[in-house]
Structures are given as structure tokens and as C-alpha cells.
Amino acid sequence: MTVTIRDNRSAGERIADQLAEQIKQGVYPVGEAIPSERVLADSFGVSRPTVHQAVLVLARQGYLVLADGRRPRVALPKPERLEGFPVEAVAAILRQEDGHAGLEQLRQLIELGAVRLIARAGALNHIGKLLMALREGEEAGSPEAFVAADMSFHRALIGCIENPIVSNLYDSFIGELFRRRTGLAVDRSRWPRVLGQHRDIIDAIRVRDHLSAATILEDHLMDAYTSSLAGPQRKPRHREDQE
Numbered sequence: 210m211t212v213t214i215r216d217n218r219s220a221g222e223r224i225a226d227q228l229a230e231q232i233k234q235g236v237y238p239v240g241e242a243i244p245s246e247r248v249l250a251d252s253f254g255v256s257r258p259t260v261h262q263a264v265l266v267l268a269r270q271g272y273l274v275l276a277d278g279r280r281p282r283v284a285l286p287k288p289e290r291l292e293g294f295p296v297e298a299v300a301a302i303l304r305q306e307d308g309h310a311g312l313e314q315l316r317q318l319i320e321l322g323a324v325r326l327i328a329r330a331g332a333l334n335h336i337g338k339l340l341m342a343l344r345e346g347e348e349a350g351s352p353e354a355f356v357a358a359d360m361s362f363h364r365a366l367i368g369c370i371e372n373p374i375v376s377n378l379y380d381s382f383i384g385e386l387f388r389r390r391t392g393l394a395v396d397r398s399r400w401p402r403v404l405g406q407h408r409d410i411i412d413a414i415r416v417r418d419h420l421s422a423a424t425i426l427e428d429h430l431m432d433a434y435t436s437s438l439a440g441p442q443r444k445p446r447h448r449e450d451q452e
Contacts, residue, residue: 221262224253228263229272232283242280243273294381303385312382313434317427319379320363323370324410324426328419335369336415343407352394359394360387362407393436402432 228243237243244252246260253260264281267273271286294302302308327335342365345358360383367379393399406429413422 219262220255220259222266224255224259224263225266228267229270232272237283239283239285242282245280296385299382299385303389312386316383316386317430319375320366320426320430321423323367324414324422325419327366327369328414328417328422331414331417336411338365338369339411339414343404343411346404346407352391355394355400356387356391359403360384390433390437
């Protein structure tokens with residue numbers, strides 16, 4: 210039995226893959242300009258718009274550097290230019306129960322690994338960044354501001370490890386996770402517990418207790434996840450509203 214595997218990628222994406230392979234093989238040296246779109250279109254037997262799409266794909270991947278009025282120049286991907294998940298993909302994943310759980314688990318793996326590294330170092334500049342994010346939460350005056358401050362704390366945590374690959378991956382999905390929790394922040398009774406856990410994490414980092422820091426953070430992330438599954442609490446309706 211013959212199994213046919215369908216390639217659902219666009220023609221531009223397939224051309225981009227071929228060009229990327231040629232760059233890896235040294236056909237187009239790093240720093241040199243690639244041939245014009247017309248030449249590449251003739252070479253691959255496709256239209257110029259298809260080649261242009263391939264060029265944009267390669268630029269996003271870090272294989273080309275674009276400049277106005279000049280042909281794109283060959284480069285190699287750098288960690289800080291690597292992209293994470295597309296926004297549309299994250300939104301689609303979060304609409305699925307298993308997908309939501311998968312992203313939450315990925316978040317845990319990233320944050321718990323990060324907090325262990327940070328706590329072992331106990332660097333004052335890291336503690337300072339986290340304290341600034343904590344202060345944003347303490348001064349928040351609205352649910353939207355509190356959620357933004359909460360996210361800032363966790364992004365600061367990841368930023369402290371100074372790994373652009375991890376940061377780009379994390380940033381590509383964390384915003385969507387937090388945006389879906391704004392409704393929970395309407396209940397201000399949750400705020401002191403969140404802020405208290407942030408303080409406890411900072412205190413553990415300050416004394417370089419990586420085990421306590423990870424345990425507190427794990428409990429904190431589990432609280433956030435279970436709360437998001439339960440959804441915002443609705444205020445009971447008054448009798449006259451029910452009649």
C-alpha cells in the first residue's frame with residue numbers, strides 16, 4: 210500500500226526551504242547578496258511574487274537581511290531572531306482543552322527551570338527587576354493593570370536568565386495566556402495571594418534557596434491554572450433581578 214504525504218505548504222515556503230538549504234551548503238555565502246527575484250523566479254520556474262514570499266520567510270527565519278533599495282544579503286539565524294509560536298496558533302491551541310494544558314505545562318517547565326537558575330545566583334540586579342515588577346502589581350488600580358503587572362513579573366523572571374531563545378519562545382504564548390485571565394482579576398480578593406507568592410519567590414531568590422523558590426512558584430502556577438479552568442466567579446443575583 211502506498212501512502213501519499215500531502216505537503217500543504219505554499220509554493221513560497223517550499224522555495225524558502227530550498228534556498229535555506231543552499232545557504233547552509235554555502236551556495237550563497239554569508240554576507241553576499243542573493244540573486245534578484247527575477248533570476249530566482251526563472252531558476253525555480255515560479256513567479257516573482259512566489260519568490261518574494263520565500264524571501265520574506267527566510268528573513269523571518271534569520272537567513273536573509275533586508276534593506277531598502279538593496280538585494281537581500283545572506284545571514285545565519287541568531288538566537289535573538291528566532292521566533293516562537295505564531296499568535297494565531299496560540300489562540301487556536303488555547304481553544305482546545307488539551308492544548309491549554311500543554312501550554313501551561315510548557316510554561317511550568319520554562320519558569321521552574323528559570324527560577325532555579327536565578328535563585329542559585331541570587332544576583333542583586335535580578336532581584337531588583339523582580340521587585341520593580343512586584344511594585345507594579347502593588348500599585349495596580351484596575352484588573353487590566355494587575356494582569357499586566359502579573360505578566361511583567363513572570364516575564365522579568367524569564368528575562369533574568371538572559372537566554373533569547375527561551376525568552377522568544379516564552380513571549381510568543383504567555384501574553385495570550387494572561388489576556389484570558391483578565392476576568393479572574395475582577396475579583397480583587399485574589400490579588401493579595403498572588404502578590405504574596407511573588408514576594409515569597411523573591412525572598413527565596415534573595416537567600417539563594419532554589420528549592421523553596423521552585424516550590425513556591427510551582428504552587429503559584431498551579432493556582433493560576435486551576436483558577437483559569439474554574440473561570441471568574443459570578444456575583445449572586447438579587448431576588449428582584451430574578452423575578
